[in-house]
Each structure stands twice: as C-alpha cells, then as structure tokens.
Amino acid sequence: MANLNKILIANRGEIAVRIMRACGEMNIATVAVYSDADRAALHTRVAAEAIHIGASPPRESYLNIEKIIDAAKKSNADAIHPGYGFLAENAEFAQAVNDAGIVFIGPSPFSIRAMGDKAEARARMIKSGVPVVPGFQDADDQESLARAAEQIGYPILIKAAAGGGGKAMRVVETKSGFPDALAAARREALNAFGDARVILERYVANARHIEFQILADKFGNTIHLFERECSIQRRHQKIIEETPSPLLDDELRERMGNAAVAAARAVNYENAGTIEFIVDPDTREFYFLEMNTRLQVEHPITELTTGLDLAQWQIRIARGERIERYGERLIQPRGHAIECRVYAEDPSNHFLPSTGRVLDLQLPNMPGVRADAGIATGDEASAFYDPLLVKLIAYAETRDAALAKMQNALREFSLLGVTTNVEFLQTVLAHPTLRQGKATTRFIEQELDAWTQAPHDERRTMGLIAAALAESLDKAPEGEASSVNDPYSPWRAQRAFRVGGELPAAL
Amino acid sequence: MKFVYSSHAQNETLDLERAGDDFEIEIGGERARVQVIAFAPPRLIFSYNGKIFDARVARAGKKHWVYIQGATFVFERAESRAARDAAPGAREGAGSGIVVAPMPGQVRGVLVEQGDAVTEGQPLVLMEAMKMELKVNAPHAGVVAKIFVTLGQSVEREQILAEVIKRGG
16 A cells, blocks of 8 residues: 655645645645645645745646646655646646656546546447437537537537536527637636636536546445535536435436446546536436546535545545445445535625635534635635635435524524625525425526525614624724723723623523 | 614614613614623624624724624725715716726736727626636727726726716717
C-alpha cells in the first residue's frame, strides 16, 4: 500500500475544508493552496500549511496546473486531492500529477478523458448497454453545431464538453438564440474549466435528475452506493438533493444501479465517481447523462444513509485498500437524507450572485443535522468563485421527518452580511410539489420563478425594532447627543450586559 | 429618536425613545414598551409587549442586518431625500438612462462606445460574477452618453456602468 502522509488539496471553500478534516481524522497532514483573494480564507486556516499560487482569477491560480504541482513538490506532498470543479476532471492535470510522481486521488487520466470526452463516453455507454440522450459532439465549429442543433430539434442544451456540475450550461429555446447562447457558454466554460469546447444535447423537459454513487478500487471491485435525486435546480445548478429518490422503486433502482456499475466498468473506473441519469417520470425510462469523475457536492447525503465517509474512502482507495468487504450486500442504506445548498445569491434579484463580508454566521446545532461550511464569520464571499457558502444536511428515519428537520435547521441558520437563498430554500421545502416528491428539473422555473421575500411579515416589524434597538444601543450617530456617548455608560461595554435583571427561566 | 429604514423599496419609520431602563416604541401607529434583556452583539434579546425575541444583529455601513425568528432582513438607513438625489447611481424613474450593475462582479466586455446609437435592449456591458455571465442592456433606444467602466474592472452592485440618453431628450 502506498504511504500517504501528506496531501495537498487543490481547491478552496467548503470542499477543501471537508477533505482536510477527512485527512486530519486519518492522521494525514494537509497543504492548502490559495489565490490573492483567498489569502486568509477558511481553507488556508484549516490546513497545516498554505501555499500561495497566484492571482484571484481561477485561470491564474486554482486552474494553474504548473503552480499547483510546484506547490506539491515544494511541500513534499505525497498526493493531490482535486476536490470538485477547477481541475478535478482535467485529464492533463491528473497525468501531470502522476508524471511528477505524486498520487492523484481520483480516477486515471484515461477514465477522466473517456468520460470527459462526450463522444467517446457515448459510444462506450451504448456498447455497455447503457441508454443515452440524443445529442451532438462530433465537431466544435459554430456551423456544425448550429446544423446539429437543428437536427436534434429545439429546445437544445449547450454544455461545456470538459464540464460537469451544471456549470456553463445554457438552454436554447429557438434557433435565433443559438449564436449568443453558444458564445456565452464558451466563455463560461473557459473560465470554469479552462476549456471552451461545448456539446449539444436534446433538452428533456420535465425530467428527473437521479444519479448513482460509485466506488471502485484498484482491484476491479466496483459497487454503487445507491442514488441521489437532484431534480431541484435553478439555472441547472442543484440546490436541494435527497436520498432515497421518491421516484424509484426497488426494481428501477436495481436496473439503474446495475447500469451505473456497467458505465463505470466501461472506462475501468477507479475511486469515487457518480453516474448521472435523467429519468422520464411518466415512462420511467432512464438515460445516461454523464459521469462525474470526482467527488460530488452532494456526497454527504450518501454518507449519512450508508454510514461511509466518502472523502476518506477516496484516500483509502488511492493508497490501495480494497472495498470488497464493504460490498453491496453489507451496505444497506438507512433512513432519509436531504441537502440544501446555501448560496451567496439573491433569489429576489433573479438569483444573481451577491458578495460581501460575513458579519455573523450561526450554524444549526441539533440531532441529525450536519453543516459543511466554506466560510466563517469575518470571511469574504468573493465574486471570483463559486457562490456555494454552506451545505446543510439533515438525516432522519423518514422523508417527512428529514424535511421537517431541514426546515428546522434552516430556521436556526443565520448568516448576516451576504444575501443568501435561505428563505427561498424554505419556500421550496414547504412547496406541495416537493412534499409530494414530484418535482422535476423545471420545477423552480415553472412554479417559483417570480419569488420575492414576503414584504408584510410580522417578523419584519420585529426585525425593524431589533435594528433600531441595536443602533441605539451600539452607538449614537455622530452629532447627536445621547447618553450612549458617555464613555462610562454600560451601553459601551464590550461584554454582555443585561438590563432588567436575569434572563427568564424559560430561556 | 426617529429611525427610517428602507428594504425592498419600502420605507418604514419607527420612533424609539428611552423610558428609564426600557424603550418606548412606535411603529405602524402602534405604541409598545420594549425591554432589552441582553445585548451582546451579534445577540440581542428583547421583549416586546411581554413576548421575548431572540435576534442577531450586525451592521456594515448603512446596512443593518437582522436575523429574527428564522428570517433574515437587511434594512438600509434611509437618507434624506436631497442626499439621495445627489448620490451617484440615483435612478429617477423609468425616464432615467443611467444603467447600473445588477450584481457585483467583473466587467468582461464593454460592447458599445461613447456616441454609439443603441436600440432598446441592446447589450452595453458584459459582466461576470461567480462564473456566471450577464449582459447589461440599454433601458431604451438612444445614444450612449458615457461609459463609466473599463474592461476587467470590478464593480459593486448598483454601480453606474453607462448612461444612455434618449434622442431629442
């Protein structure tokens, strides 16, 4: 078995922190890399060492292969964990890491390339008996793409060829919108993945997005760890995921699970990966969408229902452990888990990104709730990177109980200083379509597009009172005479101060 | 003392006066007695008409953030009318040709030049934030009077990007 004593995490935010914690629990030292904007970011504080790799734009830092490998050499790291996004699904990166004599925690460059190249992936899936969506990826010039779009038929989906995770994806409803959407998707793809190529797919409306977690070791043992339903999306970005899927029965679950294992085997897959399917809820037919050759954002829900630590298993597989004794027969998923993604975005401003300094962060603390955070109080949500701030994950015996727990967790979650989607998530969780387990990937655009914060809430009045009280107690505005200007006033004390006696016992 | 806050284009006035250790408060025509039980920022615990509220508060510039009973609000201390009118980025109704950034981010493209004639909805500036692209379009047909930003520049939300003057107007 390979000895992995020190791992460099080529990522930032919550996933870098998550992986560093897994390393810590395995007595493995960690190295963070950071850009100018992340000089004091949480992941640099959690790691034992932190190395600066360049300017804030991703292309100059987190997407710079040479600088990351230099940092690994400089810090004597035995392995590199790529996280998700950035270089996680870049075969040249995996190859460069291997060539430098460093262990890449993930699949082989061959598997990444085979699944990253959509044409090749498609051919292999068909050969392995895995159904695929109609699409086009044979050429990348505008003329061929436009012609192919015409043949496949609108609405069409433009996706980054090198991408995944819903980034740089555009739906085009009509022919006239194609050139603009293509140009925008290319620029986004270049920035997110360092590769501007795109592919086309027929846009399957009212579909369900259901994926299967795969684990495969170096000895040919490939298992699946059941499904995650990720149909709740906005702008093709998942916001709520759950397992098990309310759509699947045991029969369909088994067929999809077998197809997922076959798909992974078709590219000699090793390490953790995810096979994404779209499912037509009416016909119950499923199609292979893509394989994400990395750890997923939503991996925690699988961890909660299977009891496995996937980040640790990635490392264990990379150092040569076998998974066979953790084979499917021994893994029986239990209960229901839900994840909500807290994004720095404003749902009442078309979900556009918001930025700013986190003035206060209170994470929920209750049985069955996990919070994976990439920021802490005092940290900055920068416009340079992904808007994901925190993942809240709830686990309970049943779906209803897990939903109730998640609602409770969101109520206790407080983030001041940056506008987030928390109240929107509450609205989604309370929506009858979600409660019935019938939400498709178009659910939000169809039913919640015009969402705004409830204006006449009683809580708003209490909020206003709190703001005025805090302002009065904190510091009177300049030029206004007030007793709080008295330097000896108890209102100026830095420590907690109570007026009116002790807290009532009920608190 | 009077406090005027705005949020979601709504102004809210409340009057807060010290009354011994407590506060007298008037909001929406209702008067009530408020007792501060604890103030240890960000925590603020108070009772309003005998009911206890547990809030979290924080301030950044004019923005007052409040978390209370599971909801988060951001209130902006409203300025006097004259100060607001003079402020950059002031938008005076639909006739204004001032184009502001709908989100914070970087300018990835300036698509028009000063003096260009533009049609309604024509893209003026291309912005990017958090890996997302957005076109900022002309609010009406006219002539580009001025471009206020350059390629690569970081801008705040509501920062002025360009001004488009209606022809003959």
